[in-house]
Amino acid sequence: MSLVIKGASLLGEGPADLFIDDTGTFVDIAPSGAETIDAAGLVALPGLVDLHTHLREPGREDAETILTGSQAAALGGYTAVLAMANTSPVTDTAEAATRVWELGREAGLVHVQPVGAVTRGLAGEELAELGLMHRSRAGVTVFSDDGKCVHDARVMRRALEYVKAFGGVVSQHAQDPSLAGPSACCHEGELSGRLGLPGWPGIAEEVIVARDVMLARHTGSRLHVAHVSTAGSVEVLRWAKAQAGRDGHWDVTAEVTPHHLLLTSDLLAGYDPTFKVNPPLRPQEDVEALRAALADGTIDAVATDHAPHARHDKEHAFVDAAFGMLGLETALGVVRTALPDLSWADVARVMSVTPARIAGLADQGRPLAPGSPANVVLVDPDASVTVDRDASASLSRNNPWHGRSLSSRVVHTVYAGRLTVRDGALAQAGAHSS
């Protein structure tokens, strides 16, 4: 089906018409018989790309499936998500990666790109079959033990070296387990001291980030730092990028989550496990540093760390409750709320263009111009949305934004030339034909 999007504001600039032919490609001239969407007043961005999504399938289909996660992603304006490897079984073989990729195609709402585990079973000891995952139909290029840190420096070094052969990237969950103990669940500071919660100190992240950027330099390989949460990590990244700019032999990128841009550790005072996330929410000064780093490019991308959990997995004592919160449907609104001065071009940069580049997704994050695959999201910049967790497409309800008002609203999402979200609701799902 062909499509005409009339009068959209491209990246927040002057209005223009977008023409999409029935191959799902932007073209110069309106195709005949095309459906027309009036996009006056809406901002058009390249479809959003999430570097960090937990879809829970296989293994915990009660919390999320690839289909429901894809629905949530489409509603949030995403056209591609990277599905983290900490499923059950772990995505550490070519077969497991291919299965996730196939289920994503069957869902047909976003490009679901599997992330491969760095180590077998996420055990941190032996490398997973990185090359076979890359050679599979899934074409895995991003590898992560997310949920766990590749804490052994030797293993991390070998992983960085190995993926160089095919341009892979290692996405690190930076958490030194000897500094953040096994029960760590709350930012270590005055509040954790008063509440008696095991602290997760910022330094446990920073020492791994510092180590890994040096390993990236040593290996000349690509390092991506997942969910950066502290001002100290930002300082290390800023230094590393400055050095890399001089000698050009290392390639370090980083992401921040929407929740780390807006929520602070104070929210844990009531022991509500909805706000239990890994890495933990940090104090306001860290939040400010993360915002500044995103705006100035020290942090390259926003990634949701969408982490659905069944209700009963959150209804334990705080220390025992599962880590994580939902994020796909609210990410854009949170970014707009946290950084209202960020230009739409910068929003596109941090939520689509750069994530697509990091993940090596050639069809994503492209200019809204003839010849590009038609992945686009249309946003009402003047609307606000009061979040209702019960209205989510996700199977889970661990939504920290429930009842909060967020800026802007995703109105339409187009994936591969086809409307997946129309007027803020899911359009009919169907198989992806590309």
Place this chain on the structure above:
Amino acid sequence: MKHLLSIDDLSTDDIHQLFETAADMHDVQRREVKKLPALRGRTVVNMFFEDSTRTRSSFEIAGKWLSADVINVSAKGSSASKGESLRDTVLTVCAMGVDGLVIRHPASGAAVQVSEWVDAAVVNAGDGMHEHPTQALLDAYTLQRHLGSLEGRHVAIIGDLTHSRVFRSNVQCLTRLGARVTVVAPPTLMPSGIVAWSAAAGFETSYDVDAVLPDADAVMMLRVQRERMSGAFFPSAREYTVGYGLTRNRLALLKPDVPICHPGPMNRGLEIAADAADAAQSVVLEQVSSGLAIRMAVLYHLLAGSPEGGIA
């Protein structure tokens, strides 16, 4: 007050009122028939997810002497081992018509969370490293009986502060009653952020036991959990005792008749020497009987009288 989860739930007046009631309850302990009808027809469940002898027994006797029907549920490990959530576990118990739930749990905040799920009055009998409010009340009550008013009195709390719920409740309770509190521990056993916290809450910190003891009007020793010794918190038991233990030599630093508290169980020879534990000014056993009176007072105020409970 519907629940007692933290000392922060209590005003200064509430604490004094509980002490007055506790004094009456203390008198009951001296009677031949130790029984009051106050909680007749009420059901109290002691739900302990963690081992405890003295606290569980104290709550059990307190409830029984007030004529409540008291049931002990040893829930240690049950929710985790059988995969049931904490919410489901407590809702199941409370569905049996429970009026009061006394909960001990190894996780900080568990009692706070439970209070949001159930209709019963919840008493926090110790939650992880967070709080143990009845212990703080019984400690302050015991000290008040010895010192009169706590206003302006200097209390030293010494030991493993990081992992101590007793400390967290006591520092609130004692400062609220006007005491000057100094907490003493090696830096590795000071909670994170204690500098800002102590400044805001109005207590002092020190690494020097010998400097603090001569000025103290009361000394509260905290138990050192032996498993901490392998966690690089301090080099050895011997070094801890030399640096922070209430040794025989340090006993001589104290002013005469300064009461010595310990929440028990005591590690004799580690944080407290036998000479100190058994000294004439040791109030360790008195704390136990005070604890019974305090717990009777707490259950009485929460569960007797109006259906809403509360301190009248």
